[in-house]
Amino acid sequence: MRVRLTVAYDGTNYNGWQMQPNGVTVEEKLNEAVSALFGRKIQVIGASRTDAGVHSLGNVCCFDTDTRMPAEKISYALNQRLPEDIVVQDSCAVPDSFHPRYAKCRKTYEYRILNRRFRMPTRRLDTYFYYYPLDVERMQEAARFLEGEHDFRSFASAHMQTKTSVRTICSCLVSRQEDVIAIRVTGDGFLYNMVRIIAGTLVKVGAGEILPGQIPEILAAADRSAAGPTAPAHGLTMIGIEYL
Amino acid sequence: MRVRLTVAYDGTNYNGWQMQPNGVTVEEKLNEAVSALFGRKIQVIGASRTDAGVHSLGNVCCFDTDTRMPAEKISYALNQRLPEDIVVQDSCAVPDSFHPRYAKCRKTYEYRILNRRFRMPTRRLDTYFYYYPLDVERMQEAARFLEGEHDFRSFASAHMQTKTSVRTICSCLVSRQEDVIAIRVTGDGFLYNMVRIIAGTLVKVGAGEILPGQIPEILAAADRSAAGPTAPAHGLTMIGIEYL
Numbered sequence: 001m002r003v004r005l006t007v008a009y010d011g012t013n014y015n016g017w018q019m020q021p022n023g024v025t026v027e028e029k030l031n032e033a034v035s036a037l038f039g040r041k042i043q044v045i046g047a048s049r050t051d052a053g054v055h056s057l058g059n060v061c062c063f064d065t066d067t068r069m070p071a072e073k074i075s076y077a078l079n080q081r082l083p084e085d086i087v088v089q090d091s092c093a094v095p096d097s098f099h100p101r102y103a104k105c106r107k108t109y110e111y112r113i114l115n116r117r118f119r120m121p122t123r124r125l126d127t128y129f130y131y132y133p134l135d136v137e138r139m140q141e142a143a144r145f146l147e148g149e150h151d152f153r154s155f156a157s158a159h160m161q162t163k164t165s166v167r168t169i170c171s172c173l174v175s176r177q178e179d180v181i182a183i184r185v186t187g188d189g190f191l192y193n194m195v196r197i198i199a200g201t202l203v204k205v206g207a208g209e210i211l212p213g214q215i216p217e218i219l220a221a222a223d224r225s226a227a228g229p230t231a232p233a234h235g236l237t238m239i240g241i242e243y244l
Numbered sequence: 245m246r247v248r249l250t251v252a253y254d255g256t257n258y259n260g261w262q263m264q265p266n267g268v269t270v271e272e273k274l275n276e277a278v279s280a281l282f283g284r285k286i287q288v289i290g291a292s293r294t295d296a297g298v299h300s301l302g303n304v305c306c307f308d309t310d311t312r313m314p315a316e317k318i319s320y321a322l323n324q325r326l327p328e329d330i331v332v333q334d335s336c337a338v339p340d341s342f343h344p345r346y347a348k349c350r351k352t353y354e355y356r357i358l359n360r361r362f363r364m365p366t367r368r369l370d371t372y373f374y375y376y377p378l379d380v381e382r383m384q385e386a387a388r389f390l391e392g393e394h395d396f397r398s399f400a401s402a403h404m405q406t407k408t409s410v411r412t413i414c415s416c417l418v419s420r421q422e423d424v425i426a427i428r429v430t431g432d433g434f435l436y437n438m439v440r441i442i443a444g445t446l447v448k449v450g451a452g453e454i455l456p457g458q459i460p461e462i463l464a465a466a467d468r469s470a471a472g473p474t475a476p477a478h479g480l481t482m483i484g485i486e487y488l
Binding site: 010118120124 | 481
């Protein structure tokens with residue numbers, strides 16, 4: 001059977017999701033736990049290859065197994081073998097045709113900015129600290145220009161390798177709760193670093209360096225240098241993936 | 245002049261506030277930073293000696309200095325010398341008679357319980373994970389019995405050394421936001437482990453093991469064994485101190 005896992009992690013101590021020669025990754029820890037549980041080498045296939053320092057409440061991966069263990073019990077068995085900063089939130093059986101990366105879905109990310117006079121130690125790992133006051137209404141106005149289907153080439157890192165840079169953002173909502181500004185973006189897929197570049201650009205809007213009305217020009221430029229900087233990884237949290 | 249600091253810290257990596265032979269403490273880091281800044285050995289006097297693992301958004305301490313640096317700039321200078329998990333939020337000059345522990349004040353603490361099916365890695369350091377569903381309405385009902393002036397001997401650890409165990413709780417509010425239950429307690433002072441024992445007792449109430457109406461009996465018993473267990477330190481955050 002094919003098993004789908006929903007995985008939450010604090011990305012602070014990992015070199016991102018994807019296996020690589022240097023540094024420990026989330027995928028590696030999952031492969032180890034799944035392989036140990038079923039007594040043979042198993043590699044999970046992940047939905048979203050989050051960068052080093054990025055957190056997740058619900059990334060998705062899957063693997064095949066011939067176990068008789070009920071799929072929904074696998075989460076508990078894996079959590080016994082995982083470190084405390086990676087916790088499987090759900091396990092279930094899915095059709096053998098399911099592929100976490102190719103299946104049609106909507107992904108939601110949240111970028112958090114701590115906007116206050118002093119750093120707050122208890123929020124240092126999951127928010128990006130920004131000292132100067134940010135105008136949330138302007139950020140909201142700018143965010144609306146990003147919604148819909150656009151060529152997001154200006155919002156993708158140069159090492160982008162995908163065929164098309166056209167994506168659809170279903171919603172891009174900016175809200176403030178006390179001193180944390182959250183940018184929550186839902187879309188059918190994201191280019192490399194796209195959410196962090198959106199966040200970096202909206203921070204420039206909030207600071208008054210870019211006007212909300214300039215967003216359409218930035219999109220039209222189809223040039224990475226037209227947008228704002230890539231905001232730091234640790235402010236980003238993948239919220240979840242909804243398969244359609 | 246006497247300088248008052250308001251200090252936030254993530255208590256995860258410290259052996260509590262107070263200087264001691266084993267382990268690094270918050271007070272020690274502050275003493276080092278203040279002494280280095282002013283070029284002579286200075287020891288701060290803290291308001292609340294939080295336990296190992298307890299966090300703070302606004303603990304208070306003070307020290308004397310003959311510097312000409314404006315008091316409100318001292319916070320910035322100290323933050324240059326402090327680790328990233330300790331950040332001074334405010335510095336100001338206070339009368340020489342001010343003593344952070346003896347001055348009349350109201351302290352507010354918040355105890356957070358993560359009440360859901362699976363652990364959430366991003367909240368593992370500032371919430372206490374509790375799997376079984378908790379009834380917040382019962383917890384609220386029980387909390388109301390704790391408000392007011394009472395002998396809190398049942399809610400103090402055995403090694404309590406203070407003369408009287410009578411304290412006044414101005415408010416004890418229980419609220420739920422998604423899967424986090426917060427117990428926010430404001431009072432004129434707290435006995436050793438008092439907030440953590442209140443939290444441990446309210447968890448028992450939420451789980452149905454203690455009835456809200458039993459709280460007056462527990463108070464009347466004046467016996468530590470009548471109350472619930474001491475909830476773990478890492479769920480506790482000192483919110484702040486208001487001097488009256």
